[in-house]
Amino acid sequence: DAGVIQSPRHEVTEMGQEVTLRCKPISGHNSLFWYRQTMMRGLELLIYFNNNVPIDDSGMPEDRFSAKMPNASFSTLKIQPSEPRDSAVYFCASTDSGRGSYNEQFFGPGTRLTVL
Amino acid sequence: AQSVTQLDSHVSVSEGTPVLLRCNYSSSYSPSLFWYVQHPNKGLQLLLKYTSAATLVKGINGFEAEFKKSETSFHLTKPSAHMSDAAEYFCVVGLANAGKSTFGDGTTLTVKP
Numbered sequence: 001d002a003g004v005i006q007s008p009r010h011e012v013t014e015m016g017q018e019v020t021l022r023c024k025p026i027s028g029h030n031s032l033f034w035y036r037q038t039m040m041r042g043l044e045l046l047i048y049f050n051n052n053v054p055i056d057d058s059g060m061p062e063d064r065f066s067a068k069m070p071n072a073s074f075s076t077l078k079i080q081p082s083e084p085r086d087s088a089v090y091f092c093a094s095t096d097s098g099r100g101s102y103n104e105q106f107f108g109p110g111t112r113l114t115v116l
Numbered sequence: 117a118q119s120v121t122q123l124d125s126h127v128s129v130s131e132g133t134p135v136l137l138r139c140n141y142s143s144s145y146s147p148s149l150f151w152y153v154q155h156p157n158k159g160l161q162l163l164l165k166y167t168s169a170a171t172l173v174k175g176i177n178g179f180e181a182e183f184k185k186s187e188t189s190f191h192l193t194k195p196s197a198h199m200s201d202a203a204e205y206f207c208v209v210g211l212a213n214a215g216k217s218t219f220g221d222g223t224t225l226t227v228k229p
Binding site for chain 2: 042045055056093103104107109110
């Protein structure tokens with residue numbers, strides 16, 4: 001398996017622009033997580049999906065952030081409009097949370113976002 | 117409800133000496149426990165996991181952790197540190213058959229030559 005795939009790996013944009021981050025989870029995994037990591041705040045869970053349905057979005061900073069999972073093999077995290085304080089590394093992770101599983105999460109390589 | 121506390125934000129050891137990274141957890145149910153490692157500018161990689169089969173868990177790169185229910189601890193150890201072990205380490209508590217896991221704040225391990 002190729003593991004969790006994220007694109008782009010690096011994104012540089014200007015304040016006010018729309019940013020879309022993409023994630024392909026490991027085939028067969030039914031839960032997907034979006035995290036944000038900064039030096040100041042550490043690793044934060046933004047939202048997670050189970051069977052393509054958002055279960056907990058309490059970590060989403062504000063309405064500028066939105067996430068979708070239209071099918072089991074694809075998810076997006078969108079920021080519109082972007083602000084400099086959104087600069088961070090965004091990680092996607094997936095797991096098999098079915099019966100008998102222990103829910104270890106497999107992380108993608110991350111997208112490093114810089115908003116100028 | 118579940119929570120995890122990593123007792124040290126920074127640990128510094130000399131190369132060749134033992135490593136101890138401490139983690140305490142709380143969980144309403146029998147937990148799953150994990151340690152992840154993150155090298156600079158990299159993603160998180162699973163080091164090891166506790167799944168109730170054995171209290172002493174061996175992971176990659178010579179690391180191991182012991183689950184102690186009476187102490188609600190899951191400390192990570194390695195007998196001899198290597199320079200390549202310098203990284204950030206996260207202790208994680210989860211629930212079997214459930215979704216969200218809880219991550220600790222991380223411990224930065226520095227290895228001095």
